[in-house]
Amino acid sequence: MLTIAIPKGGLLPEAIALLQDIGLDFSAFLDKKNRQLQITDPTGTAQALLVRTHDVPVYVEYGQAQLGFAGYDVLREKKPDVANLLDLKFGGCRLSVAVPKSSPYKNPRQLPPNCRVASKFVNCAKDYFRELDLPIEVIPLHGSVELGPITGMSEAIVDLVSTGNTLRENNLEEVKVLFYSSVRLIAHPTSYRANRYDMVTLIRKLEQVL
Amino acid sequence: MIHQPPAGARDLLPLEVAQKAWINDNLQKVFQRWGYQRIVTSTLEWLDTLTAGGAIDRSKVIQLQTAESQSLGLRPELTASIARAAVTRMAENTFPQRLCYRANVFRQPPRGDHGKQMEFYQAGVELLFAGGMLADAEILLLLAETLAAVGLDDWQLILGEAALGRSLLEPFPAEQRDQVRLAIAHLDRVGLQTLALTDELKAYALKIFDLRGKPEDVLAQVSLFDLSNQAKTSVKDLKALFELVQNSVEKPLPIVLDLTLIQTFDYYTGIVFEAVNFSNNQSHVLGQGGRYDKLLGLYHPQREDHPGIGFCLNLEELHTCLLQSPHLPHQTQENAWLVIAKAATDQQAAFKYAEKLRQGDEVIRVELELGGRSPAQIYEYARRSNIARLVWIDSTETNIEILEAE
Numbered sequence: 001m002l003t004i005a006i007p008k009g010g011l012l013p014e015a016i017a018l019l020q021d022i023g024l025d026f027s028a029f030l031d032k033k034n035r036q037l038q039i040t041d042p043t044g045t046a047q048a049l050l051v052r053t054h055d056v057p058v059y060v061e062y063g064q065a066q067l068g069f070a071g072y073d074v075l076r077e078k079k080p081d082v083a084n085l086l087d088l089k090f091g092g093c094r095l096s097v098a099v100p101k102s103s104p105y106k107n108p109r110q111l112p113p114n115c116r117v118a119s120k121f122v123n124c125a126k127d128y129f130r131e132l133d134l135p136i137e138v139i140p141l142h143g144s145v146e147l148g149p150i151t152g153m154s155e156a157i158v159d160l161v162s163t164g165n166t167l168r169e170n171n172l173e174e175v176k177v178l179f180y181s182s183v184r185l186i187a188h189p190t191s192y193r194a195n196r197y198d199m200v201t202l203i204r205k206l207e208q209v210l
Numbered sequence: 211m212i213h214q215p216p217a218g219a220r221d222l223l224p225l226e227v228a229q230k231a232w233i234n235d236n237l238q239k240v241f242q243r244w245g246y247q248r249i250v251t252s253t254l255e256w257l258d259t260l261t262a263g264g265a266i267d268r269s270k271v272i273q274l275q276t277a278e279s280q281s282l283g284l285r286p287e288l289t290a291s292i293a294r295a296a297v298t299r300m301a302e303n304t305f306p307q308r309l310c311y312r313a314n315v316f317r318q319p320p321r322g323d324h325g326k327q328m329e330f331y332q333a334g335v336e337l338l339f340a341g342g343m344l345a346d347a348e349i350l351l352l353l354a355e356t357l358a359a360v361g362l363d364d365w366q367l368i369l370g371e372a373a374l375g376r377s378l379l380e381p382f383p384a385e386q387r388d389q390v391r392l393a394i395a396h397l398d399r400v401g402l403q404t405l406a407l408t409d410e411l412k413a414y415a416l417k418i419f420d421l422r423g424k425p426e427d428v429l430a431q432v433s434l435f436d437l438s439n440q441a442k443t444s445v446k447d448l449k450a451l452f453e454l455v456q457n458s459v460e461k462p463l464p465i466v467l468d469l470t471l472i473q474t475f476d477y478y479t480g481i482v483f484e485a486v487n488f489s490n491n492q493s494h495v496l497g498q499g500g501r502y503d504k505l506l507g508l509y510h511p512q513r514e515d516h517p518g519i520g521f522c523l524n525l526e527e528l529h530t531c532l533l534q535s536p537h538l539p540h541q542t543q544e545n546a547w548l549v550i551a552k553a554a555t556d557q558q559a560a561f562k563y564a565e566k567l568r569q570g571d572e573v574i575r576v577e578l579e580l581g582g583r584s585p586a587q588i589y590e591y592a593r594r595s596n597i598a599r600l601v602w603i604d605s606t607e608t609n610i611e612i613l614e615a616e
Binding site: 063064081082083084085086087184187188189190191192193194195196 | 366368396397398399400401403422423466468470471484486488491492493495
């Protein structure tokens with residue numbers, strides 16, 4: 001059966017609403033009492049896997065899910081071998097460099113060489129500073145990245161920004177946008193080429209309701 | 211210290227060896243019936259030999275240094291080695307050359323991996339010094355027959371055409387062509403949409419992106435494009451190839467024509483394909499291959515180009531797909547005998563009896579009991595080793611005992 005990997009958390013309601021628009025109902029995932037991680041839609045045409053945002057491309061790359069909803073930020077960070085088919089136009093955010101408001105550095109280029117940058121997006125951060133030819137040490141964190149500069153562990157952070165409220169409340173300032181991100185429809189390349197479970201029809205339907 | 215194989219490497223134990231040998235023996239039998247002769251090339255090659263074709267990146271080769279600091283690599287595939295041998299040591303031979311192989315290959319895992327497989331087993335063929343549709347058809351039909359020979363029916367052939375793929379990209383300005391090619395090769399439709407192209411070229415790029423499906427449908431679609439003469443010839447040749455292949459067998463090949471199956475390097479020059487299977491909720495690339503008419507020239511002493519085409523099958527993938535197959539051997543000791551001398555004076559007789567058994571017409575396995583075990587321990591050993599027949603020998607009689615299978 002066609003399997004779709006969908007992300008837990010903030011992106012889930014919109015992902016489910018979009019799938020409902022094309023006749024696939026996985027709203028059971030929204031039920032607070034739900035503990036199931038794999039459900040089949042009531043018509044029996046597809047099943048969905050509920051996974052962490054960073055794990056969506058993993059299930060799709062290995063082919064356990066033929067389709068997935070993955071943020072462009074995650075795709076840039078993990079560079080998985082998946083087909084990138086549609087910009088689903090939700091989950092908009094940007095990956096940015098931020099520093100404390102009191103910081104003397106107002107531009108990433110001004111950061112001192114060998115300074116420390118905290119981030120969940122280790123590869124994106126490394127790639128960006130390599131392009132600047134600025135040697136830095138990335139400190140990998142899994143969350144609350146803002147604490148890096150607040151505690152003095154790092155001079156800057158590279159983190160996702162959607163409204164900018166979290167940055168403001170923690171006295172941080174966005175000084176450079178690395179890229180803008182939104183949710184993409186990704187596919188397992190071989191399954192897509194072979195049009196497994198006639199996924200092309202489903203992709204066309206999704207494109208029409210966008 | 212505990213000695214272990216490196217992460218990504220492994221040992222194959224007897225049952226797995228027996229199963230993979232069964233698969234590979236059957237593949238090789240088909241290769242031989244089609245006139246292919248086995249060649250064995252060196253496991254080690256100069257790094258430059260391995261990477262000359264452009265399809266293999268140095269970072270994917272497991273490298274070794276000689277004492278003189280020259281770079282050697284463990285072969286990541288066989289085609290480079292066979293091409294090298296064919297245009298040098300076999301240059302005097304008759305044409306075409308039909309060569310086949312069974313060998314292990316090695317690949318350096320990407321950085322930051324967590325124990326990806328490094329050693330793989332492959333079986334494959336190369337049809338050298340032969341261009342044209344008949345050779346292409348032979349390779350596709352041979353691939354189908356080898357898969358049928360091991361009992362794999364449920365597979366699909368995803369087939370592209372490298373030269374046609376390249377011609378389709380010609381309308382793009384030279385400075386953007388590589389980006390378009392990269393996006394199409396990696397199925398990055400969103401990336402294609404965000405390239406700085408004119409609306410007309412963008413629409414054309416998206417049309418190329420969808421050139422995939424039933425061969426006759428895709429060929430009909432691409433025929434509507436404003437094609438170069440070379441591309442028109444490629445389309446006509448593909449049409450003729452499919453007709454020839456599908457009408458030469460009782461069961462048509464399950465072909466998906468995918469004109470976006472292109473590489474970001476110029477290695478393949480004609481058809482290029484992957485045989486895939488989707489069983490047990492897994493996707494398996496059973497094998498891959500294609501036509502490479504510019505490769506032999508790279509190894510030829512006078513740089514003469516000669517055509518070539520081939521494919522290789524991935525033994526691990528075939529094995530995984532066939533695990534449930536009733537044809538695969540499921541125990542190592544079939545038809546096994548154990549000869550036991552009851553006393554020291556019976557040992558010569560035991561060796562003689564065992565030898566007599568081994569001389570029979572039927573292939574059987576005969577072991578000698580090496581002593582030091584009670585009859586109860588011998589029965590236990592026979593049961594656990596799938597030995598069905600015990601021969602008890604003493605000076606007066608030879609008693610053959612057949613154990614019931616459990």
